[in-house]
């Protein structure tokens with residue numbers, strides 16, 4: 104291979120690599136890994152207990168105390184997730200790491216079998232990888248999850264009510280007295 108051929112090949116390879124990385128960036132936008140501490144400080148919790156990720160993102164559980172596992176309770180339809188290896192009584196100790204890449208959107212529920220039901224967590228896979236209402240609150244209380252829709256409904260109902268009463272007032276002022284007034288004549 105002479106120098107010119109080498110340069111041409113090099114340029115070609117660079118172009119191919121650039122194209123490949125460009126198309127990779129276009130299709131799989133920055134897959135991320137979210138860490139969940141397992142039993143931090145000896146507390147029987149997953150921290151954070153609820154995480155939001157995008158399809159293709161990975162959640163990595165890192166054991167910070169002993170005798171815990173990740174037992175899957177439910178997955179979205181069509182999704183497969185087995186949790187930590189072995190039977191549900193199989194536990195792992197400090198330093199253990201377990202990770203899973205989530206592809207299917209929806210809510211995944213899991214618990215630590217020996218410390219259930221209090222030691223439990225959720226993985227929510229959605230397009231944004233953020234909590235639904237603004238994203239700031241990653242620890243949204245599940246009891247409040249239905250509120251945004253109701254809040255929208257109340258807001259729309261309030262606007263409608265104001266509009267209707269304004270229209271009522273308008274027509275009352277414009278036409279309201281005329282039947283009585285003319286009838287009185």
Ligand SMILES: [Cu+2]
Pocket residue numbers: 142147170171172215216217218222
């Ligand atoms: Cu546990």
